Amino acid sequence: MKLFSTKKASPLVTFEEAIFQGLPPDNGLYMPESIPVLSSEFWDKVEGMSIQKIAFEITKAFFKDDLSDDVIQQIIDEAITFDAPLAKLNESLFCLELFHGSSMAFKDFGARFMASIMSYFLRKSDQKLNILVATSGDTGGAVAQGFYNKANISVTILYPKGKVSEIQEKQLTTLGGNISALEVDGTFDDCQALVKQAFLDLDLKSKFGLASANSINIARLIPQSFYYVYAYSRLKGLGKDIVFSVPSGNFGNLTAGLIAQKMRMPVKTFIAATNVNKVVPSFIESGEYLPISPSISTISNAMDVGNPSNFPRMESIFNNDINQFRSSIKGCYFTDGETKDGIKELKEKFDYLACPHTAIAYLGLKKYSTENSGSIGVFLSTAHFAKFLPDMEKVLGYTPQIPKRLSDLIGLEKSSSEIKASYDEFKEYLLQNLI
Numbered sequence: 538m539k540l541f542s543t544k545k546a547s548p549l550v551t552f553e554e555a556i557f558q559g560l561p562p563d564n565g566l567y568m569p570e571s572i573p574v575l576s577s578e579f580w581d582k583v584e585g586m587s588i589q590k591i592a593f594e595i596t597k598a599f600f601k602d603d604l605s606d607d608v609i610q611q612i613i614d615e616a617i618t619f620d621a622p623l624a625k626l627n628e629s630l631f632c633l634e635l636f637h638g639s640s641m642a643f644k645d646f647g648a649r650f651m652a653s654i655m656s657y658f659l660r661k662s663d664q665k666l667n668i669l670v671a672t673s674g675d676t677g678g679a680v681a682q683g684f685y686n687k688a689n690i691s692v693t694i695l696y697p698k699g700k701v702s703e704i705q706e707k708q709l710t711t712l713g714g715n716i717s718a719l720e721v722d723g724t725f726d727d728c729q730a731l732v733k734q735a736f737l738d739l740d741l742k743s744k745f746g747l748a749s750a751n752s753i754n755i756a757r758l759i760p761q762s763f764y765y766v767y768a769y770s771r772l773k774g775l776g777k778d779i780v781f782s783v784p785s786g787n788f789g790n791l792t793a794g795l796i797a798q799k800m801r802m803p804v805k806t807f808i809a810a811t812n813v814n815k816v817v818p819s820f821i822e823s824g825e826y827l828p829i830s831p832s833i834s835t836i837s838n839a840m841d842v843g844n845p846s847n848f849p850r851m852e853s854i855f856n857n858d859i860n861q862f863r864s865s866i867k868g869c870y871f872t873d874g875e876t877k878d879g880i881k882e883l884k885e886k887f888d889y890l891a892c893p894h895t896a897i898a899y900l901g902l903k904k905y906s907t908e909n910s911g912s913i914g915v916f917l918s919t920a921h922f923a924k925f926l927p928d929m930e931k932v933l934g935y936t937p938q939i940p941k942r943l944s945d946l947i948g949l950e951k952s953s954s955e956i957k958a959s960y961d962e963f964k965e966y967l968l969q970n971l972i
């Protein structure tokens with residue numbers, strides 16, 4: 538299968554090319570020429586399938602011209618090493634827990650899959666690759682864990698000094714091996730600008746293989762459809778319509794849900810639940826797309842996005858037709874005050890601890906359910922609450938117990954190099970350290 542650019546001004550490419558290029562030259566986003574429909578036999582039998590089996594079938598539907606069954610199986614075995622359990626809160630309310638991977642956020646699905654598939658293509662051609670990534674928190678951890686120990690790949694992660702949580706920093710700075718962390722004396726935007734400049738530096742590009750691992754890479758998007766189908770498979774037997782509420786920032790997660798729907802997964806509707814960076818909910822209401830710049834800081838900070846990068850992909854899926862958009866996605870947004878009340882309510886009503894992002898998805902579903910009844914609601918939990926401990930403590934009034942995996946991490950010693958937000962200093966570092 539070939540991929541096109543949503544701006545339609547770049548040539549078609551193969552999956553391999555799209556994965557290593559990241560962005561097409563016209564600055565659009567790569568999308569598969571067609572989204573494969575899974576067979577009715579698949580949908581008939583899906584109830585008994587493991588998430589790994591579902592992942593295999595979906596990957597095969599996209600990559601069957603590019604990868605053999607054996608290679609696809611290898612990639613799934615390597616990448617999907619954890620489950621996505623559905624926590625049942627009551628007869629019609631479920632939380633899809635996407636935080637059981639190595640960095641305890643849903644970004645593990647995309648990052649691990651991308652790492653495995655890149656590593657396969659590199660082994661085949663015996664090339665070396667350097668991944669450069671700027672992170673404001675969760676992306677870096679998932680990328681670090683996903684690429685850890687992958688042959689022929691070196692990863693450099695830039696993060697803003699003092700602006701990521703302690704657990705997030707430890708996730709970036711304690712692996713060692715092929716993962717290096719750079720602590721930048723500046724903001725997340727500075728980190729992103731440094732990485733962008735490196736990708737435009739012809740001198741660096743002539744010396745090293747460089748690639749990005751950010752969320753617009755198509756190899757991160759496809760594996761996020763696995764868990765929607767998995768959730769559907771576990772709820773199908775109840776015989777009711779299913780509504781998915783997705784806490785959204787760059788809208789990769791929700792776009793993956795739309796892809797699953799295109800593959801013929803039955804869904805009543807998606808709920809795009811955001812914080813006050815409500816660009817997409819406002820677009821659904823008014824038909825006008827108005828980015829927010831700079832984005833507004835909130836306690837659901839992984840969703841502080843003022844110009845969602847996957848918006849063009851959603852437009853492409855809906856053929857640029859606002860009515861199609863509106864019939865598939867309902868929008869809603871919540872303030873920090875409402876988010877905190879949501880966290881408290883989940884704890885009090887259901888004895889369930891959820892991170893701020895997850896609480897927003899819950900609130901989206903609750904709002905929808907007051908006007909619509911009779912369906913099963915699934916809200917996606919995008920991270921473990923312990924990754925946002927200081928805010929959780931403030932809201933709950935006590936310190937919840939955190940998983941041993943995370944408390945052990947706090948005890949490890951951090952290893953990172955500190956640089957100023959200066960391109961000269963960054964480039965010097967890269968010239969010395971890239972492979």
Ligand SMILES: *Cc1c(COP(=O)(O)O)cnc(C)c1O
Nearest residue numbers: 675786787788789790839919920
């Ligand atoms: C990245 C992230 C989101 C937003 O996901 P998108 O795919 O960018 O919409 C939500 N919650 C958490 C915890 C995240 O890390």
